Amino acid sequence: MDAPLLEARDVHKSYWMGEKEIHVLRGASFCLRKGEMASLVGPSGVGKSTFLHVIGTLDPPTRGQVLFEGNDASAMSEQELAAFRNRAVGFVFQFHYLLPEFTALENAAMPGLINRLSKQAAEAQAREMLEIVGLAHRMDHRPGELSGGEQQRVALARALVLKPRLLLADEPTGNLDEATGEGIHQLLVELNQKLGIGAIVVTHNPRLAERMPRRLRLHEGLVVDA
Ligand SMILES: Nc1ncnc2c1ncn2[C@@H]1O[C@H](COP(=O)(O)OP(=O)(O)O)[C@@H](O)[C@H]1O
Ligand SMILES: [Mg+2]
Known part of the structure; x- marks a missing residue:
């Protein structure tokens, strides 16, 4: 068995709306091993995005x-967390959040530049990754000159x-048509196999969720194997 990559232990997360507590995660425990890939399903509003934010250290658990x-993660300073996130965790969302005035290459090179790689090195790595995702x-296309599926590949x-x-993907195919979404899921599985990156992919599509090596469900504030 590979070593644990990510562990959640009795994680609770509440939001407060004035006096009212919204108790979203209610003691979720779960372990993802290095290189393991899982889908995460559950009805809208159940707390899937909340869970990804908490395990991605974007938001602390209650x-x-x-x-x-x-x-x-709670023992790390805000600065250590940010540095760790930049290096260790990749996020993909339903909307791609690409910068419209930059090319695919420049968008993909951005994390390298933020991590102080030279422009040359950052672009070399971006080129390599864009080739891997089939682009x-x-x-040299800007986001507006790409299809929805291509935009999502650049985001990936x-x-x-x-x-x-670790890759955390929050409904990465939610804005795409069925066939394009299928292509992205196929690519995610290939990337997991090729690069050995652990991944959790939230999806609304049960058919796509089925295809992941491990299937998780968020139910009443807990994460369970489906
Ligand atoms: N920042 C927030 N403040 C207050 N309530 C929130 C916040 N984010 C999410 N919620 C609530 O928490 C619940 C879970 O939301 P979310 O994690 O986005 O669900 P899902 O991704 O499964 O659709 C919902 O009831 C939502 O309204
Ligand atoms: Mg969500």
């Missing part, structure tokens, strides 16, 4: 622990360009 490779022929290349150990 109670409980998140451990990344055995290190407790060698679209490097950007998320993976620094070779993170």
Whole structure:
């Protein structure tokens, strides 16, 4: 068995609307091993995005622990967390959040530049990743000159360009038609196999969720194997 990549231990997360507590995560415990890939399903509003934010250390749990490779995220400073996130975790969302005035290559090179790689090195890595996601022929296109599926591939290349150990994808195919969404899911599975990156992919599509090696469901504030 591979070592744990990510662990959640009795994680609770509440939001407060004035006096009213919205208790979203209610003691979720779960472990993802290095290189393991899982889908996460559950009805809208159940807390899937909340869970990804908490395990991705974008948002602290109200109670409980998140451990990344055995290190407790709550013991890290805000600065350490940000540095860790930049290096170790890639995020992809339903909307691509690409910068419209930059080319695919420049968008994918952005994390490298933020991590102080030279422009040359950042673009070399971006080129490599864009080739892997099948966009060698679209490097100089701006987001507005790409299809929805291609935009999402650029977002994926950007998320993976620094070779993170974990990819968190929140309904990455939610805005795409069925066939295009299928292509992105296929690509996610290939990337997981090729690069050995652990991944959690939230999806509304049960057919796509079925195809992932492991299937998780968020139910009444807990994460369970489906
Ligand atoms: N920042 C927030 N403030 C207050 N309530 C929130 C916030 N984010 C999410 N919620 C509530 O928490 C619940 C879970 O939301 P979310 O994690 O987005 O669900 P899902 O991704 O499964 O659709 C919902 O009831 C939502 O309204
Ligand atoms: Mg959501």
